[in-house]
Amino acid sequence: MTADRLHLVRHGEVHNPRRILYGRLPGYGLSADGRRMARQSATYVHGLGRAIGGLVASPLQRTRESAEPFTELLGMDPVIDERVIEPTNVFEGKRMSRAMANPANWRYLARPEIPSWGEPYARIVARMEEAMRDVWTRTESGDVVIVSHQLPIWVTHLAVAGLPTRHDPRRRRCALSSVTSFELVGDVWRETDYAEPASTAGAVDVGAV
Numbered sequence: 732m733t734a735d736r737l738h739l740v741r742h743g744e745v746h747n748p749r750r751i752l753y754g755r756l757p758g759y760g761l762s763a764d765g766r767r768m769a770r771q772s773a774t775y776v777h778g779l780g781r782a783i784g785g786l787v788a789s790p791l792q793r794t795r796e797s798a799e800p801f802t803e804l805l806g807m808d809p810v811i812d813e814r815v816i817e818p819t820n821v822f823e824g825k826r827m828s829r830a831m832a833n834p835a836n837w838r839y840l841a842r843p844e845i846p847s848w849g850e851p852y853a854r855i856v857a858r859m860e861e862a863m864r865d866v867w868t869r870t871e872s873g874d875v876v877i878v879s880h881q882l883p884i885w886v887t888h889l890a891v892a893g894l895p896t897r898h899d900p901r902r903r904r905c906a907l908s909s910v911t912s913f914e915l916v917g918d919v920w921r922e923t924d925y926a927e928p929a930s931t932a933g934a935v936d937v938g939a940v
Contacts, residue, residue, distance in 0.1 A: 734784060734870035736923065737863055738776055739877050739884045739911045742789075742797040743768035744934045753938040754823035755816065760792045768908035768929035773800035775928030776876060776910060783807070784873030785866050789816045789880060797908070798878045814862035815879040818850035820940035827937070844897040849940055852886050852896035859887045860920075867915055881905045881939040891920045900939075907931050 743765030745753065753759040761769060776783070788798040788809035798809040821839050822830050830836050839848040846852065859879075866875050885903040886896045888911055905911065908929035913920050 732871045733915070734867045734873065734875045735914070736781065736874040737867060737877065737913045737915070738874060739879055739887065739913070740772055740776070740797070741881055741884055741905055741907060741909050742793040742878060743772070743908045743929065744931070744936065745793050745938055747935055747938045749826070750935065750937045751824055751826050752820065752822050752940060754818075754820050754940050755791065756824060757792070759938065761796045762935075764934060765793070765907070766796065768931065768934075769797040770800040771929040772797070772908035772910060773804050775926060776801070776874075777804045779874075782873035783876060785870040785875040786810065786878075787812050787815065787862070787866050787875065788878040789813075791817060791880075794878045794880065798876075801876055801878070809878065810866070812862050812866075812877075814858040815877055815883060817880040818855050818882055818940050820849035822848060823940070844895075846897075855883050855886050856890045856896065859883050860890075863887075863913070863920070864915075884909075884911055887911075888922060891922050903939075907934055907936055 744762045745759050746762040783805050786801055786807050786809045788794045790811045802808055841847050885905045889896050906927045910926045912924040914923050
């Protein structure tokens, strides 16, 4: 037996008063609104009325905190998986507007299809795919929830849809605490749904790589 459906859940709003690109930096947890968003997301998944057989989270603080409402509702602790973590990025710790104003940083924009400023999209897709298949096959029944980050979720969506992974980061369809759902049909992933159950009006969402 295997899982029935897999939900990639993005973390909630992060406390980021300096509005930097925080990437994998420590100490970036959820804001009060972010905790509310995470709870709304967990309530949405729980409200689908589908049994949940597995819970996975990235090791970063914001994703572990976003998994807490799932633990409370489902009674299971997340398995921490490095493969669903935020990608690396040369602009980590910087404000993007200031970084882009510095000509010394322009060289990092030379090959956006890779991208030249961070972990290759192909590598992100590969590690997400591996993590998804692992939890899918080890879950005997029910759905699986993976709490991850915007870029890994978005490039997974693009890869499953057969689209190029090169994209404009400003146009990702992956809101805070959103839920992107998949099924494995035979040996092929198929996206089944996308939902934005959290109220995100006025949210600060500038830290994703």
